[in-house]
Amino acid sequence: MTVAEHxxxxxxxxxxxxxxxxxxxxxxxxxxxxxxxxxxxxxxxxKVDIIEAGFPVTSKGDFSCxxxxxxxxxxxxxxxxxxxxxxxxxxxxxALKGGENPRIHTVLATSDIHLQYKLRMSREQMLxxxxxxxxxxxxxxxxxxxSAEDASRSDLDFVCAVFAAVIQAGARIVxxxxxxxxxxxxEFGAKVAYLKTHIPNIDQAIISVHCHNDLGLAVANSxxxxxxxxxxVECTMNGIGERAGNTALEEVVMAIRTRADQMDVRTDIxxxxxxxxxxxxxxxxxxxxxxxxxxxxxxxxAHESGIHQDGVLKHRSTYEIMNPSDIGLxxxxxxxxxxxxxxxxxKDRIASLGYTLKDEELERVYLRFKEVADLKKDMFDExxxxxxxxxxxxxxxxxxxxxxxxxxxxxxxxxxxxxxxxNGEVVRGAAxxxxxxxxxxxxxxxxxxxxxxxxxxxVSSITGGTDAQGEVMVRIEDSGKVVLGQGADPDxxxxxxxxxxxGLNRLEYLxxxx
Numbered sequence: 001m002t003v004a005e006h007x008x009x010x011x012x013x014x015x016x017x018x019x020x021x022x023x024x025x026x027x028x029x030x031x032x033x034x035x036x037x038x039x040x041x042x043x044x045x046x047k048v049d050i051i052e053a054g055f056p057v058t059s060k061g062d063f064s065c066x067x068x069x070x071x072x073x074x075x076x077x078x079x080x081x082x083x084x085x086x087x088x089x090x091x092x093x094x095a096l097k098g099g100e101n102p103r104i105h106t107v108l109a110t111s112d113i114h115l116q117y118k119l120r121m122s123r124e125q126m127l128x129x130x131x132x133x134x135x136x137x138x139x140x141x142x143x144x145x146x147s148a149e150d151a152s153r154s155d156l157d158f159v160c161a162v163f164a165a166v167i168q169a170g171a172r173i174v175x176x177x178x179x180x181x182x183x184x185x186x187e188f189g190a191k192v193a194y195l196k197t198h199i200p201n202i203d204q205a206i207i208s209v210h211c212h213n214d215l216g217l218a219v220a221n222s223x224x225x226x227x228x229x230x231x232x233v234e235c236t237m238n239g240i241g242e243r244a245g246n247t248a249l250e251e252v253v254m255a256i257r258t259r260a261d262q263m264d265v266r267t268d269i270x271x272x273x274x275x276x277x278x279x280x281x282x283x284x285x286x287x288x289x290x291x292x293x294x295x296x297x298x299x300x301x302a303h304e305s306g307i308h309q310d311g312v313l314k315h316r317s318t319y320e321i322m323n324p325s326d327i328g329l330x331x332x333x334x335x336x337x338x339x340x341x342x343x344x345x346x347k348d349r350i351a352s353l354g355y356t357l358k359d360e361e362l363e364r365v366y367l368r369f370k371e372v373a374d375l376k377k378d379m380f381d382e383x384x385x386x387x388x389x390x391x392x393x394x395x396x397x398x399x400x401x402x403x404x405x406x407x408x409x410x411x412x413x414x415x416x417x418x419x420x421x422x423n424g425e426v427v428r429g430a431a432x433x434x435x436x437x438x439x440x441x442x443x444x445x446x447x448x449x450x451x452x453x454x455x456x457x458x459v460s461s462i463t464g465g466t467d468a469q470g471e472v473m474v475r476i477e478d479s480g481k482v483v484l485g486q487g488a489d490p491d492x493x494x495x496x497x498x499x500x501x502x503g504l505n506r507l508e509y510l511x512x513x514x
Contacts, residue, residue: 010260010264010265010266011231011264011265011266012231012265012266012267012268013226013230013231013232013233013256013265013266013267014049014050014206014208014231014232014233014267015048015049015050015232015233015235015249015252015253015267015268015269016048016049016050016051016052016079016208016232016233016234016235017043017048017050017051017052017234017235017236017237017249018051018052018210018234018235018236018241018246019039019043019051019236019237019240019249019281020036020039020040020051020052020053020054020065020069021052021053021054021055021081022052022234022236022241022242022246023236023237023238023240023241023246023281023285024054024285025241025242026240026241026242026245026285026287027475027482029240029285029286029287029484030483030506030509030510031065031284031285032061032065032396032509033061033064033065033068035284036053036054036065036068036069037065037068037069037072037073038280038284038355038356039277039280039281039284040053040069040073040076040078041073041356042273042276042277042280042354043076043277044073044074044075044076045270045273045277045354046269046270046273046274046277047268047269047270048076048249048269049076049077049232049268050076050077050078050079050103050232051069051076051077051078051079052079052080052081052105052234053065053066053069053070053078053079053080054066054080054081054095055080055081055082056080056081056082056091056092056094056095056096057082057083057088057091057092063091063094063095066078066080066092066095066096067094067095067096067098069099070095070096070097070098070099070102071098071099073099073100074100075100076100077099077100077101077102077103077143078096078099078100078102078103079096079102079103079104079105079145080092080095080096080102080103080104080105081105081107082104082105082106082107082137083106083107083108084106084107084108084129084130084132084133085133086132086133086136089104089106089133089136089137089140092104093137093140093141096141097140101141101143102141102143103141103143103144103145103173104137104140104141104143104144104145105145105147105175106130106133106134106137106144106145106146106147106171107146107147107149107175108126108129108130108133108146108147108148108149109126109148109149109150110126110148110149110150110151110154110155110158110159110162111149111150111151111153111154112154112155113150113153114149114150123158126162127161127162127165130146130162130165130166131165131166131168131169134146134166134169134170134171135169135170137170138169138170138171142170142172143172144170144171144172144173145171145172145173145174145175145208146163146166146171146173146174146175147174147175147177147208147210148162148163148174148175148176148177149177149179150177150179150180151175151176151177151178151179152176152177152178152179152180152182152183152188152191153179153180153182156191156194156195156198157198159176159195160194160195160198160199163195163199163202163205164199164200164201164202167199167201167202167204167205168201171205172204172205172206173205173206173208173232174195174202174205174206174207174208175208175209175210175232175234176191176192176195176207176208176209176210176225176230177209177210177211177212177234178209178210178211178212178218178221179210179212180212180214181211181212181213181214181215181217181218181243181244182214182215183211183217183221184215184217184221185217185220185221185223185224186224188209188211188221188224188225189221189224189225189227189228190228192207192209192224192225192228192229192230193228193229195207195229196228196229206231206232207225207229207230207231207232208230208231208232208233208234209221209222209225209226209230209232209233209234210234210246210247211225211234211246211247212241212242212243212244212245212246212247213239213241213243213244213245213246213247214243214244216244218239218245218246218247218248219239219247219248219251219252219255221247222235222247222252223252223255223256223263226256226263226265227263231265233247233252234246234247235247235248235249235252236248236249237249237250237277237278237281238250238278238281238282238287238289238293238296239251239293240281240285240287248294248295249269249274250274250278250294250295250296250327251294251295253267253269253271253274254271254274254295254322254326254327257271257326258321258322271326271327271328272325272326272327272328273328273354274295274296274327274328275296275327275328275329276328276352276353276354277354278295278296279353279354279385280353280354280355280385283385283386283388283389283486284389285484286473286483286484286485286486286502287484288458288473295322295327296327301320301322301324301329337349337369337373337379337384338373338379339370339373339374341369341373343362343363343366346362346365346366346369346384347362349381349384350362350365350384350388353381353384353385353388355388355392357388357392361391361392364391364392365384365387365388365391365392368387368390368391369384369387372387372469372490375490383469386469386471386488387488389486389488390487390488390498396505396508396509397501397505398422398423398504398505398508399420399421399422399444399448399501399504399505399508400420400421400501401418401419401420401494401497401498401501402419402420402421402426403418403419404416404417404418404419404440404493404494404497405417406436406437406439406440406493407436408435408436408439413432414432414433414434414435414436414438414439415430415431415432415433415436415439416430416431416433416436416439416440416442416443416493417429417430417443418430418431418440418443418444418447418497420444420447420448420501422447422448427447428447429443429446429447430443431443431446436493437457437492437493437496440493440496440497440500441454441496441497441500444497444500444501444504448504450478450504450507451478452476452477452478452503452504452507453476453477453478454474454475454476454500455475455476455477455482456473456474456475457472457473457474457496458472458473458474459471459472459473459492459495459496460473468490469488469489469490469495470488470489470490470491470492470495471486471487471488471495472486472487472488472492472495472496472498472499473485473486473499474486474496474499474500474503475503476500476503476504476507478507481507481510481511483503483506483507483510484503484506485499485500485501485502485503485504485505485506486498486499486502487499487500487501487502
């Protein structure tokens with residue numbers, strides 16, 4: 001058997017991406033319809049098998065986002081999460097029914113902790129409700145998944161009984177989550193193996209796993225489950241999600257690919273789209289990827305130690321177990337575009353980064369690109385992504401920066417004069433502060449009439465050089481809602497103002513979204 005034949009003969013592991021649902025539950029990571037749609041299109045390019053587009057019953061906005069993706073995105077299964085309530089299932093199907101083989105994903109907890117304290121029902125009641133819900137969902141589609149929330153802390157024989165019953169009722173995927181990130185890899189793998197040998201009709205369903213990263217073991221637990229027979233992994237790009245996050249898609253996929261000798265399974269993921277997708281998720285959500293993050297971190301293929309550098313120069317495999325190009329990363333390349341570049345070259349380069357822009361969007365990006373190119377000697381991929389974020393991927397703007405003038409110095413009282421467009425009306429104001437950024441934020445707060453609290457402020461250089469764009473990230477809170485704001489500009493005070501306004505616009509979007 002050839003290598004190619006052996007690879008095709010391996011069992012396939014289905015990749016179920018829940019960035020748009022569980023990932024969006026990260027504090028401040030709320031996405032609008034346009035942002036979710038762009039990511040859905042990117043996941044199609046990656047050949048993700050299933051995307052969980054949202055939780056349709058939670059709000060009109062989420063329903064619309066799921067429906068928009070189901071109606072218009074092809075080449076991928078679109079799933080919607082629903083509680084085991086018949087009306088919720090009906091609503092979820094209304095959102096999904098225009099999709100290509102859409103999936104209803106029902107969830108109900110099985111652990112005694114959840115049954116006693118959250119659901120306030122007996123095991124018998126839980127089992128009856130789970131079966132009724134799956135049977136109801138199966139009237140709409142044969143593509144039904146049932147998740148036993150907190151399964152890893154549940155009585156395993158009870159989970160087996162529940163899974164056997166819901167499979168008989170029509171579920172074709174049964175998900176065994178480590179909801180609290182409590183399990184250890186050997187333990188979790190053993191539990192999945194137990195399911196395979198103690199559920200009489202398990203041959204009629206795929207075992208799925210959904211692991212959280214509270215102990216930093218989500219990827220390890222997922223891989224252990226795959227070794228034990230699970231054939232679907234639920235994950236998110238960059239591992240984002242509630243609390244410490246979820247299983248990172250890129251880590252699971254590249255572990256399976258890199259250690260095929262041990263895993264003996266495959267995925268259909270086009271790994272060359274991993275890095276562009278990671279950047280897109282980070283840009284849209286405002287959640288930065290830590291530099292030492294596996295696979296997609298800035299330092300993942302960086303070598304500072306002299307010993308390491310010497311080895312890599314002699315042969316890459318001495319310290320690199322993956323080729324950067326395998327994840328779509330052209331190591332050390334610069335973007336050969338400048339102020340004389342045309343729209344066609346710019347469009348091609350943006351497309352290679354994973355962004356598909358409409359003509360009017362490209363025109364806005366092109367004009368901004370020309371402005372930045374006049375100020376910078378070299379333009380990098382990261383510069384382009386920052387421009388796309390500023391011009392295309394922002395939430396609807398109630399507040400827009402028109403102009404800004406800040407003054408500061410060792411013997412000068414920091415002052416900032418700001419001109420904004422607030423709901424279409426141009427307003428002007430000035431404020432003093434302990435520094436130019438503080439003065440700018442005070443002026444913006446006065447003009448917008450907002451009373452948000454700044455929880456976090458970070459500034460970084462997008463690329464090298466003194467002419468680099470500065471990138472500012474802020475986390476702000478208002479009335480219990482926490483959002484992230486992001487802004488980029490060669491002038492750091494302007495970048496800070498853009499980030500703050502981006503955060504305020506996200507707050508307004510959440511308020512309007514309800």
